Structure formats: C-alpha cells, structure tokens
Amino acid sequence: MLQQCLRLVLLAxxxxxxxxxxxxxxDPMKLVTESIDQTRxxxxxxxxxxxxxxxxxQRESTLYAWxxxxxxxxxxxxxxxxxxxNALLKQGDRMWTFNPKLNKSIRLPGGMMSQSWAGxxxxxxxxxxxxxxxxxxxLEHVDTQLADGLKTYTIDAIPFDDAxxxxxxxxxxxxxxxxxxxxxxxxxDMQPLRRMVAxxxxxxxxRIMATTLRMLDLEQPDSYTEVRYDAMDFDVAIEDRMFTLFxxxxxxx
Numbered sequence: 460m461l462q463q464c465l466r467l468v469l470l471a472x473x474x475x476x477x478x479x480x481x482x483x484x485x486d487p488m489k490l491v492t493e494s495i496d497q498t499r500x501x502x503x504x505x506x507x508x509x510x511x512x513x514x515x516x517q518r519e520s521t522l523y524a525w526x527x528x529x530x531x532x533x534x535x536x537x538x539x540x541x542x543x544x545n546a547l548l549k550q551g552d553r554m555w556t557f558n559p560k561l562n563k564s565i566r567l568p569g570g571m572m573s574q575s576w577a578g579x580x581x582x583x584x585x586x587x588x589x590x591x592x593x594x595x596x597x598l599e600h601v602d603t604q605l606a607d608g609l610k611t612y613t614i615d616a617i618p619f620d621d622a623x624x625x626x627x628x629x630x631x632x633x634x635x636x637x638x639x640x641x642x643x644x645x646x647x648d649m650q651p652l653r654r655m656v657a658x659x660x661x662x663x664x665x666r667i668m669a670t671t672l673r674m675l676d677l678e679q680p681d682s683y684t685e686v687r688y689d690a691m692d693f694d695v696a697i698e699d700r701m702f703t704l705f706x707x708x709x710x711x712x
Contacts, residue, residue: 487598487614493637495529495590498668500693502527505663508687511579520577529590531702536577547576547583548707552594552623554583557707564707569623580653580674580684595622596629610635638669651677663691 507522521538532549536542544559554572557564572583572591584591592598596616604611616629627649632641638660644653654677657669671687700706 485600485603485612487600487612488593490612490633490635490637491592491598491614491616491631494633494639495593497637497666499526499529500664500666502693502695502697503664504692504695504697505688506690508689509577509579509581510685510687512683512685514681518578524586525697525701527697527702529593533702533706534586542577545577546707547586548702548704549583549589550702555704555707556583562708564704572623573625580676580682581686585655585674586686591624592616592629592631595619595624601630611640636667638667640669653677658685659687663688664693666691666693 503524503526505524507524509520509522511518511520519539520536520542522534522536524532524534526532530549530551533546535546536544544557546557548555548557548564552569554567555564556567567583572589574582576583576586579586596618599615599617600612601615602613604613611632611634614631614633616631618624618626618628627645627647629645630641630643631639633639638657640657640660642655643651644655646652653674655672655674657671658673659669659671660667661670662668663670668688668691671685673683673685675683
C-alpha cells in the first residue's frame with residue numbers, strides 16, 4: 460500500500476512538473492507573431508466583403524487589400540460605386556486615408572488608428588491587420604484550454620505607457636495552429652467594450668485562417684460588422700510603388 464501511494468505521488472509530481480515546464484516554455488510573443496504572419500506572409504493580396512449591420516439598416520462593401528511584411532498595407536474600396544476609390548495606406552506606424560471626392564489624402568495621428576474605420580465597428584488598425592500587438596504591447600499568458608483537439612491560449616496584451624492606443628488591454632485567444640479566434644478590447648477601467656470573434660475558419664491561399672470575423676460593440680448588441688475574406692493569395696509579387704501615396708490616390712486596382 461505504501462509503495463502504491465508513493466508511486467501515485469511520484470506520478471502526480473511528474474505530471475504537474477511537466478505541465479509547469481510546458482507553461483514556462485510557452486512564449487506568447489512567438490504565438491502572436493506567428494498568428495500575424497499567418498495572415499500576411501511575405502506579401503498578400505485579398506478580396507474582402509464587409510457587412511455593416513445596424514438595427515434599421517445594413518451596408519455591404521467590397522474591398523481589395525495588399526500587404527507586405529508586417530508593416531505595410533493598402534486597402535481600397537471597389538464597390539459600391541459611391542465608395543469606390545476610398546483607400547487606406549499603412550507604412551509602419553504611419554497611416555493615411557484617401558477620399559476621391561475630395562481628391563485629398565490625410566495622414567492620421569497615431570491616436571486615431573484605434574478609431575472606427577469607414578463607419579464600421581473595425582478600427583484602422585484592425586483592417587490593416589496591424590502588427591501593433593508585437594510593437595506596442597506586453598504579452599502575458601493567462602490560460603490554456605483544450606478544445607476540438609487543439610490547445611487554445613488566452614493572452615493579455617497590455618499596452619506600454621507610451622503606446623499610441625486607446626485600450627486598457629486586449630485579451631486574445633489563439634489556437635496552437637496560430638488561428639486568432641477571439642479578441643476582447645477593454646477600456647482604461649478594464650471594462651470590455653468590443654469583441655471580435657472568428658465565425659468561420661477555413662483554408663485560403665493554402666493557409667488555415669479565420670475566413671470570417673465579426674466585430675461587436677458590447678454596448679450595442681444589435682449592431683456588428685462582419686468581414687469575410689473571399690480570396691487570398693500569399694507571397695505574391697508586389698511592386699514597391701504599391702505602398703506609396705501616389706498609389707493610395709490612384710483609382711486603379
């Protein structure tokens with residue numbers, strides 16, 4: 460009996476020791492970086508449908524988007540006709556918008572990158588698939604759970620004191636295959652205000668990713684914005700001039 464008890468104690472020690480070691484070896488920065496790179500590649504081209512849903516109306520738009528590395532992005536409206544040509548350019552931490560009706564590009568202050576984009580529930584940073592989490596946040600591992608045979612990690616992204624963001628923190632849930640399935644945005648009082656959730660996961664461009672993302676304002680449960688990726692190609696050839704102010708102001712595809 461004594462030997463059996465000792466074996467059970469030893470087994471428990473080994474199991475808990477292994478779990479503790481695994482937790483110590485987990486690097487949230489590595490997983491977040493892999494999650495960002497999984498949806499960008501060295502470069503990418505995507506075709507996107509965006510649905511803005513409100514209690515009394517809804518609006519759909521079609522957009523094309525190009526990215527290069529973790530910092531550069533260009534997003535352009537192509538439909539409906541009244542919005543065609545509106546565009547967003549990101550170069551590192553700098554961002555511009557272009558309105559063809561005004562024929563003018565405007566550089567956004569850093570603090571505005573977290574603001575609503577094009578009347579949607581997504582921010583400028585959200586739409587450009589920003590690398591903000593690895594540049595402006597400290598990442599802390601909160602929890603690990605197993606679902607559908609995959610580990611899912613909960614990570615708190617806590618902004619540095621000088622970070623150009625408005626959130627008190629962001630809580631991310633990322634699967635071990637690098638798919639971001641949820642992000643919750645908290646204000647400075649640590650109250651949740653927004654929630655982004657992956658409603659569909661599939662394969663695009665040969666990579667597994669969230670193919671549909673829904674952003675909800677938690678104070679307005681009857682409203683949301685849904686972004687659906689209809690096509691995606693990775694590691695495509697993109698000329699340097701794509702990510703310039705000249706390209707931003709062009710109405711060409």
